[in-house]
Amino acid sequence: MDHIKLDAAIDRGRRDGADEVEVYCSRVRETSILVTTGRAKSATTLDVTGAGIRVLQGGRLGFAHTTDISERGMELAVSEALDMCRWGHADEHNVLPDPSPVEVDDRFYDPNAATQRIEDQTLLLESLHDRARSRDPKVAGVAELVYYNQEQQVRVVNSRGIDLTSRRTSADAGFEVIVKDGGQTQAGIMTRTSRNFRGLELERLVDEQADQAVGLLGAVPIKSCNAPVILSPFVAAQLVSVLSQALTADAVQQGRSAFVGRIGDRVGSPQITLSDDPWHPEGELSAHFDSEGVPCRPLSVIDKGVLTTVLYDTVTARRDNRQSTGHGNRSGYQAMPQPLPSNLLVQPSDLTREELFRQADRGLFVTGVFGISTGGVDPVSGNVSVGVVGFWVENGAISHPVREVTIAGTLLEILERVIATADDLLLISTRGVWGSPSVLIEEMSISGN
Amino acid sequence: MFDVSVIERVLSRALARGGEHADIYWERSVSRFFEFEDGVVKRPATGLSSGAAIRLIHDDRAVTAVIAEPDEDALLAGADRLAAAISGVGSGEKRLVLDEGPARSMSAAEMPVAEWSADRKIELLREADVAARAESDEIKRVRINYREQSKQVLIGSALGVRAVDERDYLILVVQAIGQRNGTIRSGISMQGKQRGMELLAGGEAREMGIRAARQAVTNLDARPAPRGPMAVVLNCGWGGVLFHEACGHGLEADTILSGSSVYEGMIGERVASELVTAVDDGSLHGEWGSYGYDDEGVPSRRNVLIERGILKGYLQSVMTARQAGVEPTGNGRRENYRYVPFPRMSNTFIAPGDQDPAEIIAATDYGLFARDLRGGQVNPASGDFVFVVSEGYMIRNGKLAEPVQGATLIGNGPAVLKRVDMVGSDFGLAPGMCGKMDQNVPAACGQPTLRISEITVGGTDQGGA
Numbered sequence: 055m056d057h058i059k060l061d062a063a064i065d066r067g068r069r070d071g072a073d074e075v076e077v078y079c080s081r082v083r084e085t086s087i088l089v090t091t092g093r094a095k096s097a098t099t100l101d102v103t104g105a106g107i108r109v110l111q112g113g114r115l116g117f118a119h120t121t122d123i124s125e126r127g128m129e130l131a132v133s134e135a136l137d138m139c140r141w142g143h144a145d146e147h148n149v150l151p152d153p154s155p156v157e158v159d160d161r162f163y164d165p166n167a168a169t170q171r172i173e174d175q176t177l178l179l180e181s182l183h184d185r186a187r188s189r190d191p192k193v194a195g196v197a198e199l200v201y202y203n204q205e206q207q208v209r210v211v212n213s214r215g216i217d218l219t220s221r222r223t224s225a226d227a228g229f230e231v232i233v234k235d236g237g238q239t240q241a242g243i244m245t246r247t248s249r250n251f252r253g254l255e256l257e258r259l260v261d262e263q264a265d266q267a268v269g270l271l272g273a274v275p276i277k278s279c280n281a282p283v284i285l286s287p288f289v290a291a292q293l294v295s296v297l298s299q300a301l302t303a304d305a306v307q308q309g310r311s312a313f314v315g316r317i318g319d320r321v322g323s324p325q326i327t328l329s330d331d332p333w334h335p336e337g338e339l340s341a342h343f344d345s346e347g348v349p350c351r352p353l354s355v356i357d358k359g360v361l362t363t364v365l366y367d368t369v370t371a372r373r374d375n376r377q378s379t380g381h382g383n384r385s386g387y388q389a390m391p392q393p394l395p396s397n398l399l400v401q402p403s404d405l406t407r408e409e410l411f412r413q414a415d416r417g418l419f420v421t422g423v424f425g426i427s428t429g430g431v432d433p434v435s436g437n438v439s440v441g442v443v444g445f446w447v448e449n450g451a452i453s454h455p456v457r458e459v460t461i462a463g464t465l466l467e468i469l470e471r472v473i474a475t476a477d478d479l480l481l482i483s484t485r486g487v488w489g490s491p492s493v494l495i496e497e498m499s500i501s502g503n
Numbered sequence: 504m505f506d507v508s509v510i511e512r513v514l515s516r517a518l519a520r521g522g523e524h525a526d527i528y529w530e531r532s533v534s535r536f537f538e539f540e541d542g543v544v545k546r547p548a549t550g551l552s553s554g555a556a557i558r559l560i561h562d563d564r565a566v567t568a569v570i571a572e573p574d575e576d577a578l579l580a581g582a583d584r585l586a587a588a589i590s591g592v593g594s595g596e597k598r599l600v601l602d603e604g605p606a607r608s609m610s611a612a613e614m615p616v617a618e619w620s621a622d623r624k625i626e627l628l629r630e631a632d633v634a635a636r637a638e639s640d641e642i643k644r645v646r647i648n649y650r651e652q653s654k655q656v657l658i659g660s661a662l663g664v665r666a667v668d669e670r671d672y673l674i675l676v677v678q679a680i681g682q683r684n685g686t687i688r689s690g691i692s693m694q695g696k697q698r699g700m701e702l703l704a705g706g707e708a709r710e711m712g713i714r715a716a717r718q719a720v721t722n723l724d725a726r727p728a729p730r731g732p733m734a735v736v737l738n739c740g741w742g743g744v745l746f747h748e749a750c751g752h753g754l755e756a757d758t759i760l761s762g763s764s765v766y767e768g769m770i771g772e773r774v775a776s777e778l779v780t781a782v783d784d785g786s787l788h789g790e791w792g793s794y795g796y797d798d799e800g801v802p803s804r805r806n807v808l809i810e811r812g813i814l815k816g817y818l819q820s821v822m823t824a825r826q827a828g829v830e831p832t833g834n835g836r837r838e839n840y841r842y843v844p845f846p847r848m849s850n851t852f853i854a855p856g857d858q859d860p861a862e863i864i865a866a867t868d869y870g871l872f873a874r875d876l877r878g879g880q881v882n883p884a885s886g887d888f889v890f891v892v893s894e895g896y897m898i899r900n901g902k903l904a905e906p907v908q909g910a911t912l913i914g915n916g917p918a919v920l921k922r923v924d925m926v927g928s929d930f931g932l933a934p935g936m937c938g939k940m941d942q943n944v945p946a947a948c949g950q951p952t953l954r955i956s957e958i959t960v961g962g963t964d965q966g967g968a
Contacts, residue, residue: 090761100569119550121571141621143543197763241884424880425889434689439911441889460961501730501961
């Protein structure tokens with residue numbers, strides 16, 4: 055990526071009247087494989103480089119992105135970004151960060167990830183279908199499995215002297231195990247992200263989901279009640295993804311968050327610690343600096359129940375007259391930086407899941423959830439109302455499967471009522487990286503029949 | 504855009520060492536985006552994105568090479584890599600000759616966005632903002648997103664065509680946030696089509712501001728929803744998202760082929776009440792989910808999915824159609840050049856019936872009127888779904904009563920479709936972004952006002968049912 059003339063784009067912007075210019079350039083090389091019922095149906099290789107250009111002129115902000123990274127293409131993008139400045143409003147808080155010392159090493163790059171043979175990986179992915187079927191005659195197989203193997207290089211340059219590069223590798227997979235019995239069908243759905251293929255432990259995950267889905271056969275609704283709820287890591291991690299939207303500085307500054315005016319307050323039980331960990335060894339979004347070039351480090355956002363801070367980028371930090379927390383992140387070169395987490399996770403404890411069940415004694419163990427990303431959790435009001443499947447727990451052990459029920463409450467109630475977490479941390483990647491172990495909640499409202 | 508002779512050379516090279524089918528998808532997309540908040544434009548952005556995906560199919564397997572900003576050499580190199588990946592399965596120089604299909608676009612702008620200055624567009628956003636705030640003192644914030652996108656698409660296919668499509672999208676989302684004492688509630692209105700500024704210029708932007716503000720205030724007034732089974736009347740238009748999620752995804756042929764759909768093997772069987780006729784139609788001019796050709800070069804068309812309750816067909820891509828031995832239906836879609844196509848819905852709707860919508864409410868003693876749904880999610884394997892009601896009212900003695908908030912609709916797709924017992928004569932289509940396999944594509948949902956005789960409502964009222 056060093057051959058791309060980012061400095062030239064910055065000079066060009068300055069010459070054409072920009073006060074400040076930033077160029078963020080990324081190259082993504084990816085192989086993805088789609089396996090349907092044990093056969094690799096689609097293999098795709100991708101190599102995409104693009105650049106996002108942010109300019110400031112008289113406090114006005116403009117942004118343009120492009121896949122045309124030729125000198126001419128970059129010049130065009132700079133002038134488009136300057137054109138955009140005319141429409142924005144002047145805001146004294148619009149600034150780019152100054153350079154600060156960052157130690158960049160190569161620890162998020164696994165050199166072996168790129169050399170792992172894709173043919174061998176494909177064979178293993180295909181074999182998971184039969185592996186799942188061998189667990190139980192009711193398992194129809196792995197209906198669909200998607201695997202991504204990615205290498206990303208990033209460079210950030212700005213007119214205040216920042217010039218940083220880094221690279222990282224990651225692997226991601228998601229699959230659906232289908233089980234059938236008579237007219238009934240159930241699914242075990244799971245995703246996971248890690249540094250490389252091996253770290254995904256797909257064989258273990260497929261076994262676990264196959265067994266769980268078989269267990270779900272014969273599930274019935276339960277009577278409406280208020281009861282303890284145990285969220286599986288996969289379900290809790292999805293809740294973290296929505297919770298994160300209320301934990302950014304822009305959401306708080308704009309009144310779109312349930313945490314407005316709550317920094318420094320106790321917002322959860324002492325059992326809950328939510329950390330943003332950009333150095334997590336498994337995290338797909340691990341980095342030494344954010345996408346504005348500001349150093350980033352692990353940070354407990356909710357520390358034993360106390361909201362210590364929200365996530366700041368340079369602009370939102372300036373608005374609150376403080377320092378960026380190193381969370382000026384973006385979903386890709388096409389996006390402007392904004393306060394976003396890196397790898398956001400609920401801290402695990404050393405309790406096993408079984409110990410969590412015993413602590414609950416009775417309640418609902420939720421293994422699947424529907425509607426979280428499509429309105430079931432409202433980050434503004436904090437309202438949660440989602441459909442779930444799972445197992446009823448009685449006398450500290452799984453008793454019978456449950457479906458067609460919803461659980462309801464608010465994100466704040468859930469945080470306040472966390473009694474314990476387990477040791478089974480899982481990281482998932484869905485437009486961000488989210489992690490959680492199993493979480494025991496004292497009581498939630500369950501709607502059934 | 505590439506000349507037909509370039510496409511022929513690239514596809515011939517891809518097929519040089521075997522394989523039965525090859526195609527190339529190329530796009531160039533220009534977008535512009537404004538965020539209007541607190542009365543000013545924040546974060547104005549624009550972007551250019553261009554790239555291609557070449558695909559080679561052998562048996563039931565596809566290999567694809569994705570290349571950004573390609574020139575002819577890059578495309579030929581990509582084609583050679585694909586040929587090498589399946590080398591040994593056949594041979595023989597294939598010389599393709601492609602017909603140039605007629606350019607086909609479903610975009611229908613009367614006032615093209617390019618002919619309006621940014622100032623005039625921003626003025627419309629200001630109107631929406633002012634109207635929302637004027638609606639109530641309790642509206643504390645208004646957030647408006649405006650996006651226009653112009654996408655040029657070229658598909659060359661060894662099936663013998665070079666297809667060209669233009670897709671021009673315009674969408675506005677208004678979110679109003681209301682606050683009363685410590686409680687925060689929001690309201691959203693959204694409009695998007697493949698039309699020009701006429702979509703917003705005749706007072707529509709202002710109306711959207713008012714609608715978002717009223718929804719936020721209604722939700723401040725709303726009591727917790729009751730829970731338990733009851734009759735539910737779904738509003739005309741976006742209410743169709745329930746069909747989209749609870750049934751539509753299960754009719755996409757890839758879920759049928761992988762054995763993960765409840766509708767596998769059900770063609771010709773009764774899957775819904777006889778009042779239900781459901782259609783997917785990507786050839787509606789100016790609609791959000793339309794296209795001239797799908798992303799595999801197949802012309803869009805009207806596909807009847809369910810006719811008077813009987814299942815008629817599935818939505819096919821080129822891959823699924825090959826495997827099932829049927830014709831593609833024009834539903835092979837992808838988010839952009841970086842993704843491979845899957846069977847996807849376009850504009851999916853339940854056709855209108857003959858009942859006066861007012862009579863449907865009047866005929867309901869007790870139930871829930873879901874005026875607006877936020878979205879939903881379905882487990883395609885079991886058909887179980889959950890929807891969030893973002894604006895809901897109780898129905899008592901045939902009349903709309905108090906607003907309720909926090910209601911979800913929870914049920915099973917096949918079961919609920921059989922319980923549709925009244926279908927209105929009104930109709931509307933509304934825009935959404937449909938997600939599948941991590942790809943989002945524009946898709947519209949629609950229906951008349953209709954009633955489901957019984958569905959479980961998940962509420963937050965501690966009094967409970």
